[in-house]
Amino acid sequence: MEEKNSFMIFSAPIQGLTDPVWRHFHHQVYGGGSVAAYHTPFMRVERGEVRRRDVRDLKSEFNQGLTLVPQIIFRDIKEFRMLCDEIRIAGYSVADMNMGCPFPPQVHHGRGAGILGNIELLREVSAVITAEYGDLSFSAKMRLGVECPDEWRDALAVLNTIPLRHMTVHPRTARQQYSGDLFMDEFAMVLGASAHPVIYNGDIVRPEQIDEVMSAYPGVAGVMIGRGLFS
Numbered sequence: 196m197e198e199k200n201s202f203m204i205f206s207a208p209i210q211g212l213t214d215p216v217w218r219h220f221h222h223q224v225y226g227g228g229s230v231a232a233y234h235t236p237f238m239r240v241e242r243g244e245v246r247r248r249d250v251r252d253l254k255s256e257f258n259q260g261l262t263l264v265p266q267i268i269f270r271d272i273k274e275f276r277m278l279c280d281e282i283r284i285a286g287y288s289v290a291d292m293n294m295g296c297p298f299p300p301q302v303h304h305g306r307g308a309g310i311l312g313n314i315e316l317l318r319e320v321s322a323v324i325t326a327e328y329g330d331l332s333f334s335a336k337m338r339l340g341v342e343c344p345d346e347w348r349d350a351l352a353v354l355n356t357i358p359l360r361h362m363t364v365h366p367r368t369a370r371q372q373y374s375g376d377l378f379m380d381e382f383a384m385v386l387g388a389s390a391h392p393v394i395y396n397g398d399i400v401r402p403e404q405i406d407e408v409m410s411a412y413p414g415v416a417g418v419m420i421g422r423g424l425f426s
């Protein structure tokens with residue numbers, strides 16, 4: 196199935212929860228039209244190879260019949276290539292880049308939200324996507340920053356040069372983890388500055404909140420829902 200062009204609702208990746216079996220049953224119970232795509236929890240490189248269970252997730256028979264976007268987390272261009280190659284081998288043509296994971300072990304190693312400050316790596320990713328991965332279609336999922344909600348600016352300038360399908364924004368800092376104030380003013384600024392369609396992500400637990408996002412930010416292309424799909 197293809198992602199639709201109209202306002203889109205995505206299922207967010209959640210490690211340990213949005214596994215192949217959950218995705219399969221959610222899709223069976225709520226039907227093909229309920230979400231435009233499911234995202235795998237991030238795939239990562241561990242001890243020099245792509246984590247085996249991430250590869251098993253990609254190849255699971257439970258993925259049949261639904262639109263799945265493999266997500267990757269990386270700290271350098273070598274990990275980026277290894278993960279993209281695995282996605283290719285598994286027969287997928289889409290990938291989502293994790294630029295928002297707030298877990299300190301990941302951030303301190305420069306992965307997830309830690310990438311937002313690594314402009315050199317983002318430039319390298321931009322060049323490598325153009326030169327080597329023209330057959331894959333990329334999206335990104337980001338936070339506003341690690342410590343402060345205005346750290347996204349330099350990263351966005353580079354992301355604007357990459358041909359992304361869309362960019363999902365969770366308007367918190369990594370320091371906040373998954374609770375606390377949402378920086379909606381900064382979100383509106385990302386929306387205005389992004390060259391790509393922007394997907395809103397954060398604290399949606401009731402259907403009417405989707406309408407509220409659509410009317411408050413008419414430029415938003417869709418929403419991504421994580422914990423709300425479990426509540």
Ligand SMILES: Cc1cc2nc3c(=O)[nH]c(=O)nc-3n(C[C@H](O)[C@H](O)[C@H](O)COP(=O)(O)O)c2cc1C
Nearest residue numbers: 207208209210236237365397398399420421422423
């Ligand atoms: C336990 C847990 C695991 C998560 N794992 C991932 C992940 O693998 N990749 C990712 O991009 N986001 C991950 N997230 C973040 C969610 O995708 C989402 O951005 C966040 O929960 C905010 O959206 P929500 O309020 O709709 O849940 C995780 C969140 C939680 C709570």
